[in-house]
Amino acid sequence: MRRYYNNLCSLLVAALLLSILLDSCQDTWDSHYQTEESTNRELLLSKAEASSELSTFVGLLEKVGYDSVLLYPQAYTVFAPVNEAFDGLSDEVINDPVQLNALLGNHICRFSYTSLDADESPRIRMLNGKYEDFTISDGEANFGGAALVSQDIIAGNGILHTIGSLVAVKPNIWSYMLQSDEFPKIMSYLTPYNSMSFDVDNSVAIGKNTLGEVIYDSVFVASNSYFSVIGDLNSEENSYTFLGLPDDVYNTVYTRFEPYYSLPDPAAVTSTVDKVIMDNLVISGVSKSELTGSYRRTSTGTWIAVSESEVVSETKLSNGYLFVMNEMNLDPKLVVYKSSRFEVEDTEGRTIGKTSDLTIQKKYDISASGYFKNEVSLLVAPDASNSNNYFEVSFDEVASASYYIYIKFAPVGASASCELKYELSYSNMDGTTTTVPIEGGLVTNDLNERVKIGDTYTFPVYVNRSENSTYSVKLKVFVDVSDAELVLYTREFGIDYIELVPAQ
Structure with missing residues (x-):
């Protein structure tokens, strides 16, 4: 009994001492915490x-x-x-x-x-x-x-x-270019697009007029309307890299592109090539050290290869970088001299001769280039005028260069093969039109591949249908099966697309 009493007393004493110690620690911690909190509350x-x-x-x-x-x-x-x-x-x-x-x-x-x-x-x-x-x-x-x-x-x-050092206020890309004399040709192109825009964030409202409209102590900032095409180089909100071309580099790129844009009016050639170059000078904001020579997408969607060795100097600016280039690998085959494909289901740019006798029906097919193939059917015999047995397509953008012609056929379940022939027409520099018959031949009812027709064809004038050009490159596809031949052939065939492919 005495042992139990002594142990109980010892436990009570230990508990009391522990309580005193904990209270002391809490007071010390609270004091420390309050001091730190007070310090952190300082502004x-x-x-x-x-x-x-x-x-x-x-x-x-x-x-x-x-x-x-x-x-x-x-x-x-x-x-x-x-x-x-x-x-x-x-x-x-x-x-x-x-x-x-x-x-x-x-x-x-x-x-x-x-x-x-x-x-x-x-x-x-x-x-x-x-x-x-x-x-x-x-x-x-x-x-x-x-x-x-x-x-x-x-x-x-x-x-x-x-x-340890001041961080200087950097100009943005556009501010820097306005003060630079490194790119005369670029600035002569952009300068006519200069504008002044109202800066609503920095303008101060000072009252209202009699109509209740807010009156501002207005602030205007210099800008450029061409930025709607290439990206706002005057904005601080995005990060760009501008590929600055000194005049000698600009002229090299210009000479590379000029032959593909042949037009009767030299001024039209100049404006077209200048626009191509200007549209491809902006990429997303990367430093020189981040360049690996791999392809990068310009702000207008063209892929170009940019390597560190092509950059003479780099300037870090508030909205990205400006490079001075000693070369620019802008490839015509990625800009203008590239395949021009016409999906036959596209009714814009497609003409059908005497539609009551010829039908083109669009049918879904996941294996087709546009997920659609076309079932072409001629209802009556071709006549001597060829007015009721063809369809014709107009290509969107064609460089003044050489091309092959390919047609991608697709099976449509016809009972027999079909015979076709073709006719190519294109504009000349003097406004006349050259027409070239192209020998056709048999299209088997199960044909499911791209077939080259004709030879190599060189077009003398640059064509861009989207800009309402008076110049054109067109291909007619004729069904060439008479009534007597219907015992062997059908007037039905399948087609996916027609394509012009660079020959160089």
């Missing part, structure tokens, strides 16, 4: 003011009014340059409120970004509207190319990092 401005190495940065913030921004109760990230970073800053910038505001705004952004976010390499929109990269380089986080000196200082309204 970004207080954090910066508390650091002697940021005194120049804080002083300049006060000069332009950005100090009040860092007192707002919303999340910001500040990449604060240390005092030494401002040593080379010119008096012109320090004394120009516009330039100084833009520079300081290039170091502050909304939302919180810790050093861990640099693993994702985000493009961060800064308060001045520009974008900067937050990345990992050599295992260390850096902002806009500036190394972080200290990082992840938590404040009540965001994150503070310090950096």
Whole structure:
């Protein structure tokens, strides 16, 4: 009994001591937590003011009014340059409120970004509207190319990092090009498209007129209407790479394309080739080091090969990169001198002779190029005028170059074979038309392949039907089975498409 009593007393004493110890630890932890919480509740401005190495940065913030921004109760990230970073800053910038505001705004952004976010390499929109990269380089986080000196200082309204150098305000691609004299031919093409657009984000509403419409202290920005084709090089929201061609490189590319766009009017040739080149100078934003020589898609959909060896210099800008090129591998076979295919089910550009006697019925077939093949049936015998036994197709885009002609046949379950013949017609430079009969032959009722017809044909004029050109390249397909031949042949056959294929 005495042993039990002694053990119970020992347990009670131990429990009391443990309780006292836990209370003491809790008091210590609460004190530590409250101190840390109090420290973290300090706003970004207080954090910066508390650091002697940021005194120049804080002083300049006060000069332009950005100090009040860092007192707002919303999340910001500040990449604060240390005092030494401002040593080379010119008096012109320090004394120009516009330039100084833009520079300081290039170091502050909304939302919180810790050093861990640099693993994702985000493009961060800064308060001045520009974008900067937050990345990992050599295992260390850096902002806009500036190394972080200290990082992840938590404040009540965001994150503070310090950096060892200023991150200069970069122009965007278009601003840079407007100040550059490296690309005379490119700029002479783009300049007529220059325009001024209303900047609604930076214009300030100052009242209303008598009609109740808002009146703005308006801000206009320089832009270019051609950007609707190639991408807005004046926008900070996207990342592009512009392939800048000095005049000698431009002329080389022009000479490569000119023969494929032969037209009677030399000015029309020039404008057409210039547009082809200009439409293929923008790719998605990549640096020179990311180029491998593989094909990249331009903003207008053409595939071009771009390798690091073709880039003389690279300029990093706020919305991407500008390359100065010593060569450009823009291939005519990927732009204009390529296959021109006509799907026979397409009624636009297709003509049928005397439709009451000839029918073309579109039928679904997953093996066909457009998932459709066509059952062509002639109802009556061909006559001498050939007005009721053909259909004709017009090709969309044909270079002034040499082509083969292919027809892809498809079985339609006809009971016998059919005989066909053909007629090619194309425009000449003087506006006349050349017509070439092409010998046909037997089309078996189970034929399911692409067949070459005729020889090699060279077209003297560039044709683009989508631009309402008066020039054309057309092919007629005739059914060539008389009444007497119906014991051997049918007037029914299947076809998928007709295609012009480059012969070089």
